[in-house]
Every structure is written in C-alpha cells, then in structure tokens.
Amino acid sequence: MGHEQVTSKFQRQFAPYPIHRQLYMRQQYEQERRRQSLVISSRVSGTPPCDTYRTLVCNQNAEISRDKFIQKITRFIDQHSVKVMSLCSDCTDKCIICMCNYSENEGLRKLRCNHKFHRKCIDEWLLKSYMCPVCRSDLIGSAKGCNDACILHGESNWERVPNNYDESTSTSSVTLQ
Amino acid sequence: MAALPRRIIKETQRLLQEPVPGISAVPDDSNARYFHVIVTGPEDSPFEGGLFKLELFLPEDYPMSAPKVRFITQIYHPNIDRLGRICLDILKDKWSPALQIRTVLLSIQALLSAPNPDDPLANDVAELWKVNEAEAIRNAKEWTRKYAMDN
Numbered sequence: 001m002g003h004e005q006v007t008s009k010f011q012r013q014f015a016p017y018p019i020h021r022q023l024y025m026r027q028q029y030e031q032e033r034r035r036q037s038l039v040i041s042s043r044v045s046g047t048p049p050c051d052t053y054r055t056l057v058c059n060q061n062a063e064i065s066r067d068k069f070i071q072k073i074t075r076f077i078d079q080h081s082v083k084v085m086s087l088c089s090d091c092t093d094k095c096i097i098c099m100c101n102y103s104e105n106e107g108l109r110k111l112r113c114n115h116k117f118h119r120k121c122i123d124e125w126l127l128k129s130y131m132c133p134v135c136r137s138d139l140i141g142s143a144k145g146c147n148d149a150c151i152l153h154g155e156s157n158w159e160r161v162p163n164n165y166d167e168s169t170s171t172s173s174v175t176l177q
Numbered sequence: 178m179a180a181l182p183r184r185i186i187k188e189t190q191r192l193l194q195e196p197v198p199g200i201s202a203v204p205d206d207s208n209a210r211y212f213h214v215i216v217t218g219p220e221d222s223p224f225e226g227g228l229f230k231l232e233l234f235l236p237e238d239y240p241m242s243a244p245k246v247r248f249i250t251q252i253y254h255p256n257i258d259r260l261g262r263i264c265l266d267i268l269k270d271k272w273s274p275a276l277q278i279r280t281v282l283l284s285i286q287a288l289l290s291a292p293n294p295d296d297p298l299a300n301d302v303a304e305l306w307k308v309n310e311a312e313a314i315r316n317a318k319e320w321t322r323k324y325a326m327d328n
Contacts, residue, residue, distance in 0.1 A: 097240060097274045099184045124241055125274055133275040 022127060096134060097121035113137045181209050185235060188278050200282045202233065210235040214246075214282060218325065219290040223317035224252070227325030231261075231285070233278065243272035244281055253313075253320040255294040255303035263288070264298035 094101045095108075095118045102108065107119040115134045117125075122133075130139040189209065192202050199219070205211040214231040218224030230249040236242050246268060248261035256264040267276060267284055297303030306313040 097184075098182070099187045121274075128241055131273065133273040136273065 227321040240274040
C-alpha cells in the first residue's frame, strides 16, 4: 500500500477529530504498521523480533506517551491558532498554500517559526508532514525555528482562537479575494 | 472530477501570462491537471540547444503532494532514467506546498546544468559520468542532437 493511499485512508477515517488528535492517531497508526512489518519480517527470516520487549513496555507507557504527545502538539499547534481581526490597507499577503489573500475573520494558524497559513490549508499539510512548508523547520522536533519576519504586519491584528473554533460558525462571511 | 482548486487556476494563469524564460507549460485541452511542458537545455551544458518535452500531472491532492513529472524526450543524464523518471528530492520527500509548478520546472532545468552522479537513477550513465566525464558529456550531446533537436 503506497504512502498516499495510507494518508487518504487515514484522513477519511479520522477527519472529524481536531488536528492534535489526528496527528496523535496517525503516529499510533504508523507505529503499529512498523511493529507489524517487524513481526512479519522476523517470521520470514526465522529470527525473533528483537524489540518485542520494548514494544510491550511501549504499550504499558502508551497512556503516558499519549498525553505527552498531545501536550506537545497542543503547545506547538493549537496555541498558535489565530484569527485575522482586521487587515491594514496595504496588507496584500496571502496564504502560500492556496495562494489566496487573507481576509477578515478567517481562521489562520501560526507555526512556531512564525509562518502563517489558513488553518484549513496548513492542517491538511500537517497530516502529511511536520515540516513548515516555507522554512522547512521541524514543527514538533528540536526547538530550533527560523526567525523570518512575520507574513502579516505586526501582531496587534491577531486574536487567539479556541481549538474548536469553526469558520462556518463565524458571523461574517468568508470571502476569498 | 471536482472543481479545479483556485490555486491551480492561478498558477496556470501566471504560467501563461508570465512564462519562465526557457520553459513552456501549457495545460491540456481536455484535462486542466495535465501539462505539456517544453524545457530548453541550459547554456553551457551538454543539453544546450535541445528542446526537451516533459509531461506534468497535478495529483488530486496537489499541492499537498508533489506534481508527477516525466521526461518524454530521451535524455542522457545520471538522474533521469530511460523511462524519463526524474530523481529530484523536491519531487519526493522534500516536497512542500510552498513550491509551485514553475519552481519545480526551474529545479529540473537546474538539474540539467548540474548532474549529480552520486545520487543516480540511471546507473550506467552515472557510472560513466564518474569514471569518464568527457565521454559521458559527449554521449549527452549526441543524445541531445539525436532526440531533442529534430522537432
């Protein structure tokens, strides 16, 4: 099964959940696949799977690591959800993923490296990769990020939004461009 | 098929209005995700003077996954195999949705200027490129004359 098929199957299966939950489930899914392929390859070669014990310990600690992982993801992704309140008149910046300009009351997400995108656009990418599309810094790995200037002018026009913020419930209509 | 995403429409418009020098990419009449591409061989490379045809396809989840690109014109290059498949990191694991059709095609053109025999796709070509570069370049020029100049 190709990677793309796995991803799309995954997206269909877990799409209703918030992004940090989806990322966590994807990690678990991939871990399980790796474990299974290890077991299968050890069966073929006749050698016992060397990390069975480690896997068991992993399972015991699954609850703890699950919480840790969600914490980590939450820290780096969900706290950085922002919403455009107003744009200055000379603000012509756009989301590099969909190439559409930002407009008022749209849900955006700012990554650790300060790069901003439409929430919908970057969330779709985060299910595939933990890398910032612009500077390639690792979103959840080491603490190094790039210090590029913000895409939008200043931070005063931004407001934190809760994780369950839903654009469809936002009062003003969202029009692209 | 679902409606064409706005991004693809924008990229196509810009490709047609402000084409990249030395590169032409035209969408197919019947499929807006399929592009007919022509890349000119870069100056000071063994591919100079050649016109190389490629095909480029934007998959359903573009820009979340990379465009599929393939050389149609035969080319003697260590990172391009007989089927025209290209070994280029941004088409695989280094893909980012910040990249575009035009940046991909520019990277492919740059690959023609800077073959990388240490990361080969066509093993025989890469081997010759390493042990006898002069002969490899002669072959590349010969293939360019033979396959990329008569049309």
